[in-house]
Amino acid sequence: MTQAFIASPPLTARPLRCRNCGATGAPAPVAICGQCLGPLDPVYDPKRPLPDRDTIAGRPPSLWRYREWLPFDGEPTLSLDTGFTPLVDAPALARRLGVGRVWVKNDTVSHPSLSFKDRVVAAAINAAAAFGLDTIGCASTGNLANAVAAHAARAGLTAWIFIPEELETAKIVGTSVYGSRLVRVRGTYDDVNRLCAQVADRFGWGMVNVNLRAYYGEGSKTVAHEIAEQLGWRLPGAVVAPMAGGSLLTKLRKGFGEFIAAGLVTGAVPRLYGAQASGCAPIVRLVERGGGELQPELPRTICRSLAIGNPADGAFAARAIRETGGWAAAVSDAELVDGIRFLAEDAGIFAETAGGVTAAAARALARDGRLGPEDEVVLCVTGHGLKTLDAVRDTLPEAPVIAPRLREVAALVQR
Amino acid sequence: MAITVNLPSVLAAHAGGARTIEAAGRTLGEAVADVATRFPALGPRLRDKDGKPYPFVNFYVNDEDVRFRGGFAAPVQDGDEVTVIPAIAGG
Numbered sequence: 001m002t003q004a005f006i007a008s009p010p011l012t013a014r015p016l017r018c019r020n021c022g023a024t025g026a027p028a029p030v031a032i033c034g035q036c037l038g039p040l041d042p043v044y045d046p047k048r049p050l051p052d053r054d055t056i057a058g059r060p061p062s063l064w065r066y067r068e069w070l071p072f073d074g075e076p077t078l079s080l081d082t083g084f085t086p087l088v089d090a091p092a093l094a095r096r097l098g099v100g101r102v103w104v105k106n107d108t109v110s111h112p113s114l115s116f117k118d119r120v121v122a123a124a125i126n127a128a129a130a131f132g133l134d135t136i137g138c139a140s141t142g143n144l145a146n147a148v149a150a151h152a153a154r155a156g157l158t159a160w161i162f163i164p165e166e167l168e169t170a171k172i173v174g175t176s177v178y179g180s181r182l183v184r185v186r187g188t189y190d191d192v193n194r195l196c197a198q199v200a201d202r203f204g205w206g207m208v209n210v211n212l213r214a215y216y217g218e219g220s221k222t223v224a225h226e227i228a229e230q231l232g233w234r235l236p237g238a239v240v241a242p243m244a245g246g247s248l249l250t251k252l253r254k255g256f257g258e259f260i261a262a263g264l265v266t267g268a269v270p271r272l273y274g275a276q277a278s279g280c281a282p283i284v285r286l287v288e289r290g291g292g293e294l295q296p297e298l299p300r301t302i303c304r305s306l307a308i309g310n311p312a313d314g315a316f317a318a319r320a321i322r323e324t325g326g327w328a329a330a331v332s333d334a335e336l337v338d339g340i341r342f343l344a345e346d347a348g349i350f351a352e353t354a355g356g357v358t359a360a361a362a363r364a365l366a367r368d369g370r371l372g373p374e375d376e377v378v379l380c381v382t383g384h385g386l387k388t389l390d391a392v393r394d395t396l397p398e399a400p401v402i403a404p405r406l407r408e409v410a411a412l413v414q415r
Numbered sequence: 416m417a418i419t420v421n422l423p424s425v426l427a428a429h430a431g432g433a434r435t436i437e438a439a440g441r442t443l444g445e446a447v448a449d450v451a452t453r454f455p456a457l458g459p460r461l462r463d464k465d466g467k468p469y470p471f472v473n474f475y476v477n478d479e480d481v482r483f484r485g486g487f488a489a490p491v492q493d494g495d496e497v498t499v500i501p502a503i504a505g506g
Contacts, residue, residue, distance in 0.1 A: 020471065032501040034425045037460055037472050039502075194475065197500045201424050293470060296482050310480065312502035315470060 011074040013130040016040040016214055029131050029206055031213040039312070040214045042071035050262050053233055063119055063222035069258050070123060071218045078129055078155045079122035083222055085110055087230035087378070090347040093359075094377075097366045101376045103236070104347050105227055108355065108384040113150040113174070115143035115352075115383035116223065116248075121151045123219035124208035128157065133206040137161055139196035140209075141189050141244065141305045142171030143352075143383050148208055149178035160205060162192050167304060170387045188299060190310045209245075220248050224255025227378055228265050235260075235267050238326065238371060240362045241380040242354040243274040243283045244306045246317030248380070253320040270378075271326040273370070274317060275361030277301035277353075281330035283314040287321050288328070294318075302333045302391055303353035305383060327370050331360040339363070340385060340392050350385030358382075418446050418491055421498040422457075429456040438497070443474060444487030446497060461499065462487075471502045 013027035020038025031040055050068050059065035063083025064076055086106045094102040107116035121144070128136050137160035138148045145161045152159035159180035163172070164187060175182050185192045193210075200207040208216045228235055235256060241248050249272055256269045276284045279301030286294050294314040299307035311317070321328055331339065336353055339360030344350050351359070358379050365371045385392070402408040417437040427434045436454070440446035444466065451458030462468055467487070474481045475498040481489045491497065 030425070032423070032425050034428070035460075037423075037425065037469070037501045039471065190480065191478075194473070194478075194480075194498075194500055197423070198498075296480065298483075310473075310482075310502075312471065 011072050011076055011126055011130050013127050013215060014042040014044060014071040014073065017043045027130070029127070029133065029204075029211045031211050042214050042218060044069075044071070053229075053264060056229065056264075063122060063219065063226075066222050066225040069218075069221060069225065069255070071215050072126060072130065076122075076126045078125045079118075079151050082111055082118045082122040084226060087227060088347060088349065090349075090379075093343070093346040093379075096342060096346055097363055097371065097377075098373065099362075099366055099371050099375045099377050100373050102347075102362075103227075103231070103376075103378045104343070104349055105223060105378055105380045106349055107223070107380070107382045108349060108351055112154070113143070113146040114387065115147060116220070116380070117144045117147035117383075118151070119222055120144075120216045120219040121147040121208055124206070124212045124216035125151050125155055125157070127212050127215035128206035128208075129155070131206065133204075134158060135160065135203075136206040136208055136212075137196070137199070138208045138210075139163075139189070139192045141307060142167050142175075142387065143305055144209060145171060145175040145180075145182070146387075149175045149180035149182075152180060153178040160199070162196050162199070164189050164192055164304075168388050168390065170389065171304075174387065189304075189308050190296070193308075193310075217247050217251055220251035221255030221258065223248070223380060224252045225259060228256065228259050233265055235265050236270050236376045236378045238271045238273060238375050238377045239380065240273040240275060240358055240365065240371075240377060242306055242358045242382055243276050243314075243317055243328070244308045244311065244354075246274075246283050246311045246313035246315075248382075249274050249317040249320050250313055252380075253324060269324050272321050272324045273326045273361070273365055274321050274328040275358045276328070276330050277303040277306055277336055277357050278330040278332050279303075280307045280309055282309060283311055283317050284328040284330040286314060286318045292319075302388075303336055303357055305352060305354045305388075306357060327365065329361040329364040329368075331357055331364055335360040335364070337392055337395055341395065343381065344385070349381060351381045352383040352385050352388040353391050354383055355381040355385070356391070417493055419496045420446065420450060421496065423499060423501060425501070426457060426460060426499065429460060430454045440491060442487060443476060443481055443489045443491050443497065446491055447474075447487065473500050473502050474498070475500065 280299035340356035
């Protein structure tokens with residue numbers, strides 16, 4: 001008699017359905033509908049058993065505690081410790097903004113690469129494993145490059161990473177260090193993105209935000225899931241989030257909606273507010289203008305992580321903003337630098353430029369009366385300030401240099 | 416010499432398996448109309464029933480996004496390379 005052997009079933013990816021025409025397809029590393037070229041989304045089994053609050057709370061502190069809402073069947077095998085970042089109460093920031101209460105969803109300390117892109121890559125790399133792909137890659141403005149390189153290194157996969165030539169040093173070094181194949185492209189992010197669509201088509205690699213995009217994007221929903229759980233299984237009134245491609249806004253809405261549908265929380269999806277730098281704000285301008293047709297822009301901002309002039313999810317993000325009763329705001333480079341500083345001074349959180357955009361946009365929205373004293377607001381701060389030191393370095397006071405003598409310290413204290 | 420049109424692999428099946436086809440026209444819209452006439456299955460995947468581009472299908476002429484050049488009204492000439500790429504966001 002052979003010994004019984006119990007193994008976890010291998011991870012498989014969920015089937016896909018076109019958001020535009022509704023055509024369905026088998027699980028595949030494909031993000032584009034073969035019928036109409038519309039974007040594909042994973043399809044979940046509506047009859048799958050869902051966990052209750054206690055079951056979720058008893059699971060390890062990672063985004064996989066919400067695995068029933070991630071696009072796989074079976075057990076994930078890679079990147080098991082990403083997610084469940086702190087939700088930080090920030091009373092001084094609430095006073096500055098003039099709103100009732102503020103929490104910061106602090107993805108600056110995301111494991112392992114210090115931005116929320118770890119979430120989407122955790123999903124994408126498991127999709128790559130499910131499809132047996134040994135090479136992954138991405139088009140990136142920096143944070144995604146860091147995340148793909150880190151997750152691929154740990155999983156033993158080859159990574160081909162394409163970025164615009166002019167990126168912050170920290171984001172280049174923070175990608176190369178993992179041994180990835182980093183390629184700098186002369187052009188904007190939108191040029192890189194277009195190239196990577198062709199690369200994925202030609203070489204068959206798992207480009208996480210191209211042909212694995214349907215699976216990748218679902219990782220963003222866990223920001224919403226975590227906010228709901230960390231607030232004690234309830235929803236905030238408003239959420240402010242940065243917009244680059246626009247996907248995060250749409251996934252926040254989906255994530256909150258899923259928890260409402262599952263009976264884990266009550267109430268309505270929070271009003272969603274989108275933030276962009278005014279030097280690249282095609283989604284903000286679409287929200288302000290109305291209608292459904294996004295006008296691409298040529299980015300001119302120091303906030304490179306949000307510098308996507310042609311965001312493919314822009315129209316979907318604008319719709320999520322309008323339908324939840326939110327709004328959008330664009331802030332100047334000077335305002336975003338100020339946002340980095342007051343977020344650090346008020347909440348003790350050092351964010352990269354996109355976090356400064358989010359903080360400054362929240363202040364602009366409060367000044368305009370769109371957020372007020374009755375509001376409980378969550379700011380999604382998505383990347384660490386050490387990645388964009390140059391943005392703030394020259395705005396900070398010089399530290400005095402002294403001899404190692406007590407009287408010199410005393411002189412500084414009295415000054 | 417004609418205009419070269421590069422198709423993504425999901426569309427090649429609608430052009431008899433070809434990834435690259437030729438087209439004629441003075442504007443991108445005319446070139447797309449020419450392709451639609453010769454490959455009837457491709458037509459509705461490249462433009463809507465009013466002959467306008469879809470928001471999620473991007474066209475590039477010599478690697479430049481045509482939305483900066485007037486969309487389907489963008490002029491094209493023999494030797495130009497038109498690339499069709501489904502819109503995919505990133506970050």
